[in-house]
Amino acid sequence: MGPPNEQVPDWLSDRLVVFPTVVDPQTCDRIVALGDALPFVRGPLHNEKTGERYFDEHVRVTNVSWFHERDWLFELMQSYARRVNDAWGFDLTDNDPMQFAVYRRGDFFEWHKDMLRVRRETIRKLSVVLQLSERASYRGGALEFLDNDRGVYVPDGFAERGSVAVFATLLKHRVTPVKEGERRSLTAWFKGPPFR
Numbered sequence: 001m002g003p004p005n006e007q008v009p010d011w012l013s014d015r016l017v018v019f020p021t022v023v024d025p026q027t028c029d030r031i032v033a034l035g036d037a038l039p040f041v042r043g044p045l046h047n048e049k050t051g052e053r054y055f056d057e058h059v060r061v062t063n064v065s066w067f068h069e070r071d072w073l074f075e076l077m078q079s080y081a082r083r084v085n086d087a088w089g090f091d092l093t094d095n096d097p098m099q100f101a102v103y104r105r106g107d108f109f110e111w112h113k114d115m116l117r118v119r120r121e122t123i124r125k126l127s128v129v130l131q132l133s134e135r136a137s138y139r140g141g142a143l144e145f146l147d148n149d150r151g152v153y154v155p156d157g158f159a160e161r162g163s164v165a166v167f168a169t170l171l172k173h174r175v176t177p178v179k180e181g182e183r184r185s186l187t188a189w190f191k192g193p194p195f196r
């Protein structure tokens with residue numbers, strides 16, 4: 001296990017922090033068992049301007065289930081948001097349900113931002129993603145980030161099971177198609193009043 005953000009380049013480190021292999025395998029197993037037991041639905045998309053849900057198989061193919069409780073799992077995810085936010089200082093007052101995602105062979109999620117432009121009381125400001133699958137158990141399925149000037153960054157450390165990525169919701173990211181095996185992840189979003 002390395003220190004957080006060892007590998008993230010300077011130009012991205014104000015929008016992305018990676019904590020390599022911080023969640024132990026037993027906890028990952030427990031989360032997978034809980035997530036797999038929940039009802040799955042097709043992973044939705046949201047219209048950036050209206051917030052309306054829609055589906056587009058050219059942009060996203062994944063099945064997801066939802067954790068609604070503010071329990072130990074929420075607190076685990078929140079602890080990483082807090083560690084990063086001590087430095088970033090976003091006003092965080094709220095959260096969305098947490099998303100447990102399963103990417104099977106051929107599944108993917110194209111470039112997108114988690115922050116919508118819809119005016120609401122609270123907006124998503126921080127995304128926290130936990131990698132739940134062993135690196136060797138699937139091929140493809142990489143979480144990648146895009147900066148319009150600098151190009152694509154793939155945090156290699158995040159591919160290890162138990163790794164956590166925390167990023168600003170304006171940062172474009174994608175999950176490349178899974179070529180073999182299955183990949184599972186858990187995502188939490190932390191929200192606060194719109195930026196002024």
Ligand SMILES: O=C(O)CCC(=O)C(=O)O
Binds near residue numbers: 109187
């Ligand atoms: O599964 C992941 O690694 C990321 C999921 C994601 O990008 C999202 O749900 O917005």
